[in-house]
Amino acid sequence: MLLPFLLGCSPFEGTWVFYLDAEPAVSGDCADEDDDDSSYDTNRGMLVDIYALASGGYAVVLEEVLTGEAGGGALHAEWLEEYTEGSTTRSNYLTLDATLEAAAMLGEVSTGSWRESEGGSDYSCESTYGFTADRITSNRDSYVEGEQ
Amino acid sequence: MTAFWLLAACGGNYDGSWLMSFIYKAEEGGGAGRREDLIVDIYTTASGQTVADLAGTLMTGTIEAGAIEVSLVESYAYKRGDCTYESEQRLTLSGEFTGTAEVAGDLQLKYTGRDCDETETDVSGYSMTGLRLDADPASHVGSFNNYWFDDYYYYDDYGNYGDDEDFGDSG
Numbered sequence: 049m050l051l052p053f054l055l056g057c058s059p060f061e062g063t064w065v066f067y068l069d070a071e072p073a074v075s076g077d078c079a080d081e082d083d084d085d086s087s088y089d090t091n092r093g094m095l096v097d098i099y100a101l102a103s104g105g106y107a108v109v110l111e112e113v114l115t116g117e118a119g120g121g122a123l124h125a126e127w128l129e130e131y132t133e134g135s136t137t138r139s140n141y142l143t144l145d146a147t148l149e150a151a152a153m154l155g156e157v158s159t160g161s162w163r164e165s166e167g168g169s170d171y172s173c174e175s176t177y178g179f180t181a182d183r184i185t186s187n188r189d190s191y192v193e194g195e196q
Numbered sequence: 197m198t199a200f201w202l203l204a205a206c207g208g209n210y211d212g213s214w215l216m217s218f219i220y221k222a223e224e225g226g227g228a229g230r231r232e233d234l235i236v237d238i239y240t241t242a243s244g245q246t247v248a249d250l251a252g253t254l255m256t257g258t259i260e261a262g263a264i265e266v267s268l269v270e271s272y273a274y275k276r277g278d279c280t281y282e283s284e285q286r287l288t289l290s291g292e293f294t295g296t297a298e299v300a301g302d303l304q305l306k307y308t309g310r311d312c313d314e315t316e317t318d319v320s321g322y323s324m325t326g327l328r329l330d331a332d333p334a335s336h337v338g339s340f341n342n343y344w345f346d347d348y349y350y351y352d353d354y355g356n357y358g359d360d361e362d363f364g365d366s367g
Contacts, residue, residue, distance in 0.1 A: 085275040091268065189331060190211050191213045
């Protein structure tokens with residue numbers, strides 16, 4: 049029963065170990081590029097920091113820094129870069145959608161890119177990874193904070 | 197502080213930062229005795245798992261009877277003609293307390309592969325000794341040069357083992 053108090057009003061905040069599905073669901077123009085019979089599996093995890101912002105949103109440090117909002121028990125955060133060269137616009141993005149289930153976090157991470165030329169889309173690709181995450185509960189004072 | 201670490205050691209609490217020294221154990225060829233030092237952070241999660249961060253390579257496991265064992269497992273499988281190729285590489289860090297703030301154990305890399313009817317197993321590893329670091333960020337300004345384990349120990353998609361970082365990492 050203490051959990052809601054410990055989590056406060058920023059329940060997603062903290063350091064998490066993310067375990068992404070080893071093989072993503074791929075869609076768009078690249079969907080057929082990896083159609084061999086290979087499979088890959090791993091328990092490889094990654095540390096992800098989620099911070100509550102003073103403005104009420106969240107910042108998620110997951111390779112890039114995603115920003116977003118939580119509502120209705122769900123967190124949505126995204127990162128986007130977009131640049132134009134001549135008449136071609138390119139974009140790369142990363143999104144996270146997550147919910148809490150007991151002490152765990154579940155959701156999806158999508159990474160993708162698209163290209164638009166002469167006003168029309170001519171390429172898009174997206175990879176979506178399901179994930180589970182486990183919250184780090186260790187005391188931060190136990191760690192040196194050297195850059196690694 | 198000594199009483200704290202004594203309690204921590206008795207309770208099997210590995211949480212914190214460790215300076216771990218790894219000494220390579222080579223059965224064939226050279227390299228025996230080669231030493232690598234790393235700062236390794238060990239965490240506990242809400243589900244009770246133990247996670248070790250070796251320079252960005254996370255290994256997950258448990259602490260049982262005061263001994264830590266965490267691992268990173270990667271497996272591949274694919275078909276090539278009529279043959280099925282399967283491989284698994286397992287990096288395992290194991291150890292136990294040898295003092296109030298000291299641990300010792302092993303870091304083992306085990307490869308198993310099957311290509312059609314041929315199987316192959318290769319085991320290599322390091323002995324490990326670790327000293328708990330005093331976590332007072334106010335007392336230091338430098339950083340420790342860890343390296344990325346995957347640059348040195350990997351198997352490529354065909355099961356070839358290499359230790360040359362020029363080949364890139366396995367991620």
